[in-house]
Amino acid sequence: MKISLASLLLLMLCCLHRAQKLGSNEVENDDDLAETQRQRTDGGHELTLQSSTLDELRELRDMVLEQRTELRQLMSRVTATDSLVEALQEENEAQAIDLGAVQLGLITVQQWLIANMRHEEDLQKMQEGQNVALRELQNVNTVRQVAFSASLLATGGGNTNNNKFTPLVFKNIFTNTGNHYNTITGYFTAPVRGVYYFRYTGRIYNSSVYLGMTLVKNESPMVYAGDGPTTSGDYEDMVTNGAVLQLNAGDLVSVQSIGNVWDDAYHRTTFSGFLLFAL
Structure with a gap:
């Protein structure tokens, strides 16, 4: 237990x-x-x-x-x-x-055009020079044909009396090649520089005053001719003279008279001239 x-x-x-x-x-x-x-x-x-x-x-x-x-x-x-x-x-x-x-090409073209323009200008100048020379030659050829001859009265007869040396107006035209003699003023106008020959004649008829005539270049007397009053035994006479003159273009040549100068249908009072050669 x-x-x-x-x-x-x-x-x-x-x-x-x-x-x-x-x-x-x-x-x-x-x-x-x-x-x-x-x-x-x-x-x-x-x-x-x-x-x-x-x-x-x-x-x-x-x-x-x-x-x-x-x-x-x-x-x-x-x-x-x-x-x-x-x-x-x-x-x-x-x-x-x-x-x-392209720019280089344009520059080249411009230079070419400029050169051509200059060449054209040179050609134009040459052409103008040739035209001037041609005109001068034509003028020379034309002015070489310079000659005129006229008598004092166109119609009728009678004395023209001046108390002082006065330009005579020769109205009866025989020839006026180039129209360088003026039938209104009595002056010949040299068209070109050259050597010209001029001659004038005058008749004194049944006048009791003397006659004097002179060839005038511009305002300078060049040669003179004259005669005394007429007589019953010598009722008329003639005076004449001429000269070779060197003129410049535009120089004026006329015949001036003092006393009585006679003209009639026989055209014994005359004024003539022509170009020998141009200078």
């Missing part, structure tokens, strides 16, 4: 010890479970954070890839633009060379 009680007590002690141990184990197990749950919770947060970070990294990677693609496209465009710029530069250089060649 004592053994049974002892055994029972021992058994109860063992059970109690086991129970305490189990209780301790349960407490430890509960703490472990709580720690495990806490670790699981923290791990979940960590997993969630890791997943979010991975998503962000994936988005960043995609952005980098997209930007890389855009960068490649941009580089391609830049390369194409550079090629286009180089092509344009080469084209501009070629055009500049062509433009330089």
Whole structure:
């Protein structure tokens, strides 16, 4: 009986010890479970954070890839633009060379035109000189044909009286080649510089006054002829003279008289002249 009680007590002690141990184990197990749950919770947060970070990294990677693609496209465009710029530069250089060649050609053409214009001007001057020479030659040929001859009265007869030396106007024209003798003023005008021959005649008829006649170059008397009054035994007379004169173009030559000078249908009072040669 004592053994049974002892055994029972021992058994109860063992059970109690086991129970305490189990209780301790349960407490430890509960703490472990709580720690495990806490670790699981923290791990979940960590997993969630890791997943979010991975998503962000994936988005960043995609952005980098997209930007890389855009960068490649941009580089391609830049390369194409550079090629286009180089092509344009080469084209501009070629055009500049062509433009330089065209400008050089234009300069050459301008120089050629200027030379031709100068040559044309020279030809025009030569032509003008030739025309002047031709006109001068024609004038020389024309003025070589200079001659005139005229008598004092065109019709009727009678004396022309002058109290002083006065130019006579010879109105009856025999010839006036070149029209250099003026039938209004009585002056001959030399057309060219040259040597001329002039001659005049005058008749005094039944006059109680003398007759004097002179050949005048411009305002200078050159040669003179005259006679005294007529008489019953010598009622008429003739005077005459002539000279070779060197004249300049525009010089004037006339015959002037003083006293009575007669003319009639026989044309005895005359004035004549012609060009011997030009100088």
